[in-house]
Amino acid sequence: MPATFFSRAKNVFNEARAKAGGDDHFISVGGDRIKLSFAGTSLRSMIVPALKHLMIEPISSPDMTVFFWDSGSTGTTMAKPTWSWDAYGRKGEIEGFNDDRFQTVFQHGVNALHMLDREERQALYWVKFADQLPYWEKSFPMRTLIHWWFRFRPLQPMHAAAVGNQTGGVLLAGQSGSGKSTTALTCLENGMLYAGDDYVLAQVEPQPYVYSLYNTVKLEADNLARFPHLSSAVSNPERLGDEKAMIFLSEMASCQLSRGFPLKAIFIPRITGRRTTELKPASPIAALKALAPTTVFHLPSAGQEAFFKMRDLTKKLPAYFLDLGTELVQIPKVISSFLDGGAK
C-alpha cells in the first residue's frame, strides 16, 4: 500500500516537472550526497536558501533524491490519499505508512506531505501551495526527512546550536529562549566557526562530531538590536510583528560557516543577568534534559532511537552550564578558552 501511493505521487511529480519545468540541486549532509529535484520554481526559492552552504557539484549517483513540488504553481492534482481521515496521528504520522522502509507524515502547521522510501532512496516533499509554507519551515527545510534518513545510523538532528574553532566545537543545547542563538551569533561576530543556531546533525559514533544543516539565524525582533550588522540581511523585515527575524548567513559569513567539526563538549546556556560569563560543570542528565525532550517532541516518529542517540552523546561528552553574562564579548572568549584547553 505505501509503495503504491508513493509511485502514484511520484508520477504526479513527473507530471509537474513536465508541465512547469524545474531544476536539480545537490547538497552534502552528514557525509551523504542528496539530490534535490524541484518541479517549478516556487518551492525551490523557499527550500534552497537555508541549505545553500551545503551545495556540491552535480553527481550521477546521489545517496538519496528528494522530489519537491507544489500543486498550486505546477497546475497538478496530487494523488488522493489511500488512507482515511482518522489515520493521522498526533504529529501527523499516517497509520500503516510508517515502517522500516517507508515513513510518512502530513505535517501539522506546514501542511506538507513528507514521505521516505528508504529502500529506493527516494523521498517526496509536497505542499498544496508553496506560499502557504510557514516561515519557520524555510529556516529548517527537510528536517523531518533528514531525521528519518539517518534513523538507522548514529546520526541525529538535534535541537541545538554549534560553534567552534580550528580545534573543534561545542553543542549548545537548550529550549527556545535559552540563549542558543545569542551565543551562536556572538561567537560568529567574534570570528568563530558556526554550524547552526537551531538544528544541527550530531554524530555519536565513532567520534562525536557535528554537521551543519542550515545557515539560518532566527532571532526575536527585539534581540536584533544586539546585532545591528544583521539588520540589513533580514529576509522578512515586513513581518517582524508575527515572525522572528530570519537571516541566511551563506552570503554574508560564508567563510565562518562550517560544514562540521569534532565535538568537545555540550554547553547548556543559561541567562543569568550577571555581567560575567562562566562555565560550571553539569551532569550528563542535565545535558540530556536540555537536548532530548525538545528534539523528540519536535520530530515526527522520534522515540527511543533518537533518545538513545542523544543519551549516548551525553555519555561521551562532558557537559557544562554556560552561564551567560550581559557583557556579550565574554561569551566567545570563554568558549574559545575551553576549546583551546584553557580554564574549565
Place this chain on the structure above:
Amino acid sequence: MKEHFRANTPKVVHEVYEDEVIIINLVSGHYYSIDLVGADVWNGIEKGLDLDALVAGIADKYEGDKDQIKDSIIGFIEQLKVEELIVPADGALSQVTSVGAKSQPSKTSFEAPRLNKYSDMQELLLLDPIHDVDETGWPNRSS
C-alpha cells in the same frame, strides 16, 4: 503486596545516571526528573522489586521511620502510575534486594521521593488534530 512494575516502554523512554533519572512520556508530552530516593525507587522498580523489597532496600540505605518510608514509596509509586510511567510487570519477582547502585558508608536521612514534572513541551502535541479534508481527500489548512 507482591505486585511489581516496569517502565511503560515504548511509550516512555528513560535514562538513569547515578542518582538522577530523566523520564519522557512520548504520548502525553510531559517529561520528568527524579533524584536521590526517587532514583533509588526507580532503580528498584527496574530491577523488578515489589513494594516490600523496595521499602526494605530504601530502609537499608536511608535513616528514617520504616512506616513513613513505606507510605512515601506507596504515594510515589501511585504518582508514577497516574502519570503512566510504569505499568504492572509480568514475570517472576526479582531476587535482588538492593535498590541503589552504590552502597553508602553511612546512612543519610530519608527524604520523601519527589517526581518533578515538566509540561513545557506538551503544546507541541496539542496542535489541532486533523479533522477536515477537502474534495481531493487532503487535510484542509487549519485557520
